[in-house]
Amino acid sequence: MMQADKAAACHGLRIELGGRVVLEHVSFAIEQGEFVGLLGPNGAGKTSLLRVMLGLLAPAAGQVEILGGSPAARRSAIGYVPQIRTNPAGLSLSARDFVAAAAGGSRWGLPILSKSDRADVEQALDLVGGAALADRPLGSLSGGERQRLLLAQALLGRPRLLLLDEPLVNLDPHRQRDVVELVQKLQRQYKLAVLFSAHDLNPLLGAMDRVLYLGGGQAVIGNVGEVINGPVLTRLYGSPIEVMHAGARIFVVPGAQP
Ligand SMILES: Nc1ncnc2c1ncn2[C@@H]1O[C@H](COP(=O)(O)OP(=O)(O)O)[C@@H](O)[C@H]1O
Numbered sequence: 001m002m003q004a005d006k007a008a009a010c011h012g013l014r015i016e017l018g019g020r021v022v023l024e025h026v027s028f029a030i031e032q033g034e035f036v037g038l039l040g041p042n043g044a045g046k047t048s049l050l051r052v053m054l055g056l057l058a059p060a061a062g063q064v065e066i067l068g069g070s071p072a073a074r075r076s077a078i079g080y081v082p083q084i085r086t087n088p089a090g091l092s093l094s095a096r097d098f099v100a101a102a103a104g105g106s107r108w109g110l111p112i113l114s115k116s117d118r119a120d121v122e123q124a125l126d127l128v129g130g131a132a133l134a135d136r137p138l139g140s141l142s143g144g145e146r147q148r149l150l151l152a153q154a155l156l157g158r159p160r161l162l163l164l165d166e167p168l169v170n171l172d173p174h175r176q177r178d179v180v181e182l183v184q185k186l187q188r189q190y191k192l193a194v195l196f197s198a199h200d201l202n203p204l205l206g207a208m209d210r211v212l213y214l215g216g217g218q219a220v221i222g223n224v225g226e227v228i229n230g231p232v233l234t235r236l237y238g239s240p241i242e243v244m245h246a247g248a249r250i251f252v253v254p255g256a257q258p
Pocket residue numbers: 017018022040041042043044045046047048049
């Protein structure tokens with residue numbers, strides 16, 4: 001393969017978990033600086049695909065390249081916000097120390113940081129508009145504010161590709177919009193490639209360049225109009241799907257049997 005000009009390229013991926021095929025025949029590429037929405041219902045394989053792209057899970061078949069190299073070789077170029085967020089350090093930790101806990105190569109302890117690591121932490125806090133939160137205890141922050149700190153952690157070390165796993169869950173629509181706008185601002189300012197997973201496409205409609213849709217164990221990529229329509233999703237799922245438009249919003253629903 002070798003697609004060094006792409007932020008990510010996957011070819012013929014098959015992902016199996018517990019002896020079951022979760023996804024197969026998955027091929028797509030993400031351009032540098034591109035914002036791709038990773039969509040699909042719960043259980044479609046979004047988290048599994050992100051874990052394969054990080055090199056945390058080996059695919060049963062196929063290849064993954066990140067910036068022309070293996071996921072392991074490019075790990076420092078990837079910023080990741082996982083879906084399951086443990087908070088091992090506790091809620092009395094300050095926002096700054098929470099971000100710092102991910103710096104210096106250690107996510108689990110409180111490392112002793114070099115001057116440049118400390119500068120990196122302050123810069124990441126600034127990038128997410130978190131400077132004013134820095135001294136507050138984690139336990140006093142809202143879901144949206146904590147989400148910004150997780151994003152700050154992912155931005156440490158200046159990644160080229162951001163993998164965000166359902167950062168909108170548990171946020172109200174207003175905070176969801178704030179998070180999407182912040183990610184879009186960072187994407188544009190730093191030419192970051194973004195793969196942003198969500199089970200509802202509506203919050204991402206204004207921000208996505210393209211959508212990577214998972215369903216029925218397979219994937220389809222394209223712009224919203226190309227992918228989010230009845231015929232394409234019906235073929236993907238292998239059962240009738242209707243796409244309804246309500247004002248600016250789009251709903252994917254099981255369709256009537258023909
Ligand atoms: N460790 C595991 N062992 C077996 N099956 C798993 C495991 N983790 C997830 N799965 C299954 O794999 C499928 C995809 O899960 P996941 O990638 O978490 O989907 P999503 O993030 O889209 O909700 C689901 O059917 C889930 O139940």
